[in-house]
Amino acid sequence: MEYFLIIISAIFVNNIVLAQFLGICPYLGVSNKLSTATGMSMAVCFVITLATLVTFLINKYLLVPFQLEFLQTIAFILVIAALVQMVEIVLKKVSPSLYQALGIFLPLITTNCAVLGVAITVVTKEFTFGLPSHLLNLGEALVYAFATSLGYGLAMVIFAGIREHLALCDVPKAFKGVPIALVSVGILALAFMGFSGMVK
Amino acid sequence: MAKNWKLITDGLVKNNPTFVLLLGMCPTLATTTSAINGLSMGLATLFVLVLSNVVISLIAPVVPDKVHIPVYIVVIATFVTLLQLLMQAYTPAVYETLGLFIPLIVVNCIVLGRAEAFASKNGVGASALDGIGVGIGFTLALTVLGLVREVLGSGSAFGFNFIGGRDGMLAFVMAPGAFLCLGYLMVLFNKFLKKD
Amino acid sequence: MAAVSNLKNMTLVLGLTCLLCSAVLGGAYALTKNPIDAAAVAKTNKAVGAVLPAFDETSYESVEVDGKTYNYYKAVKGGETVGYAVESTVVGFGGPLSLMVGVTPDGVVYNTSVLSHAETPGLGAKCNTDAKFMAQWEGFDPSAKILSVKKDGGDVDAITASTITSRAYTEAVKNAVNAVKAMED
Numbered sequence: 001m002e003y004f005l006i007i008i009s010a011i012f013v014n015n016i017v018l019a020q021f022l023g024i025c026p027y028l029g030v031s032n033k034l035s036t037a038t039g040m041s042m043a044v045c046f047v048i049t050l051a052t053l054v055t056f057l058i059n060k061y062l063l064v065p066f067q068l069e070f071l072q073t074i075a076f077i078l079v080i081a082a083l084v085q086m087v088e089i090v091l092k093k094v095s096p097s098l099y100q101a102l103g104i105f106l107p108l109i110t111t112n113c114a115v116l117g118v119a120i121t122v123v124t125k126e127f128t129f130g131l132p133s134h135l136l137n138l139g140e141a142l143v144y145a146f147a148t149s150l151g152y153g154l155a156m157v158i159f160a161g162i163r164e165h166l167a168l169c170d171v172p173k174a175f176k177g178v179p180i181a182l183v184s185v186g187i188l189a190l191a192f193m194g195f196s197g198m199v200k
Numbered sequence: 201m202a203k204n205w206k207l208i209t210d211g212l213v214k215n216n217p218t219f220v221l222l223l224g225m226c227p228t229l230a231t232t233t234s235a236i237n238g239l240s241m242g243l244a245t246l247f248v249l250v251l252s253n254v255v256i257s258l259i260a261p262v263v264p265d266k267v268h269i270p271v272y273i274v275v276i277a278t279f280v281t282l283l284q285l286l287m288q289a290y291t292p293a294v295y296e297t298l299g300l301f302i303p304l305i306v307v308n309c310i311v312l313g314r315a316e317a318f319a320s321k322n323g324v325g326a327s328a329l330d331g332i333g334v335g336i337g338f339t340l341a342l343t344v345l346g347l348v349r350e351v352l353g354s355g356s357a358f359g360f361n362f363i364g365g366r367d368g369m370l371a372f373v374m375a376p377g378a379f380l381c382l383g384y385l386m387v388l389f390n391k392f393l394k395k396d
Numbered sequence: 397m398a399a400v401s402n403l404k405n406m407t408l409v410l411g412l413t414c415l416l417c418s419a420v421l422g423g424a425y426a427l428t429k430n431p432i433d434a435a436a437v438a439k440t441n442k443a444v445g446a447v448l449p450a451f452d453e454t455s456y457e458s459v460e461v462d463g464k465t466y467n468y469y470k471a472v473k474g475g476e477t478v479g480y481a482v483e484s485t486v487v488g489f490g491g492p493l494s495l496m497v498g499v500t501p502d503g504v505v506y507n508t509s510v511l512s513h514a515e516t517p518g519l520g521a522k523c524n525t526d527a528k529f530m531a532q533w534e535g536f537d538p539s540a541k542i543l544s545v546k547k548d549g550g551d552v553d554a555i556t557a558s559t560i561t562s563r564a565y566t567e568a569v570k571n572a573v574n575a576v577k578a579m580e581d
Contacts, residue, residue, distance in 0.1 A: 019375050021230035025309055028225065070285060070425045073303040074277035074417065081270060113226050113307040120303055126492055174390040178222055182383030189376040196490075196516065233517065259413075264401035267410050274410075278417040285424050289431035292439065354518065370518040 003143050005129045010147035013198050016114055017155040018189040023114030028181060037160035041153030043102040047109050048118050051080050052145035055119040056138055076119050081110045118145050204329055211333030217310045218341035219389040224310040227301045228342060229378040235358045238346025240294050242339025247283055248305050252276045253319040253331035260320040272315045280305045348381050444469045447498025447507040448479040459579055466575045477501055482572035488564040490514040497572035501580060505536040508569060520561030529555050543570045
């Protein structure tokens, strides 16, 4: 039940793009076509889950015992950068076809603030999910990270669909490109606001 | 002198990080629930931008090409952490309001972008001025966006309420308003300020 | 511009940068530790001072009531307990809602203040700004009035359009009052 709440909350209620404003740059950057949007979402999903696992363990077994929490930001970003590089190398060797699909997005992910954002959130923020407020344990953190990245994918795919249609419309000159995209996301976010309060 | 002045003004309109380069969208949208919040976030970014630009322009000649990104990120992350510590100590209330978006300055593409594109190729003085220019451009954009959202959403400006006890249009303080306001501000910017 | 990369200088530069940066941060941490702690203490003292009558000193204690642990500040003036500032957290509309509830030894609420919340801006978040809602807690006597919102047959005026937040706030106050009652018994 609790995991179910986490999933619903992370995908719909507190959607990472539309409610938490994380990962907006790639969201606007690669959502022109449905196919690239899907590829990027999958790469993000993979990296967020993996990065959360590693940073969670580093925080719990290295930073906290030695009272080095103030090094959180610097440690996490280095871990994420190294991880992305490693994923790239491993993927290239192990599964060339997957590398073909995700490869071009991987270098972009290091500076995707969604990854660092989720990694920091799961170790610092207290959640409730129907229980008394508490810091997440490893299982909850992983479910939260995975569900959050699914929410990212959902928002991305919906938006790419909208943009493919927008491209065919006759938009006033000053609105062309990003402005009209932002206005569309605004309306999409309005729709997602309907989910607020569903999960506490 | 004229050249130095141009370094600063370029960041305001021609290379405005928010309206033209479309960088650093996340803090732009997330922290602009009021003019003061936008201003604080802008200044925090300015701090990191100037210091990291200066240090990176100094160390760039000795950094081997293949590891330059990790080195730059470490430098930036150091200044961000420094900022976190200072804010926790002296402005705890602001630190709490901006929350997650202070550590996230590390991955703000503006900072790494300026390090890559400008500071690594230019001298200390020019890099500092570039940081100041881009930082002010970012701060200005955030403050304007925050002001618009605050006026529409809460009926106040810089905390000064002018509609009495009535409610503003709440959607503008919440997520959808951020996207809508930024979209429309960009339209105005394109129409009146941008020179092709 | 940049130096040619080989394993030796890459390791050297990256290692040195990391070392130097950690050293700088370690120093900065040591320097800012006291101000950061002081800021936290100042914040708590302000919150305690806002919900309790004047006191000389406080002590931080905790009590377990109905399987839930409550942390509280016991405020003493001239050797006599003047009240308890209880930290009470419940689930609000948007997430945890944390209050500091000041209760005098006779079980009357002295005042309340919000420590942290995740309520909707402009609606539930008003629990921290709405003068009318906040004023009703001053001197609220649970033995004379009923501690639940008017919609549920009680005496608490809810914030317009934010019944869930108001209910949660009321529950937090109630928990704190009960905790103090358990302590006094």
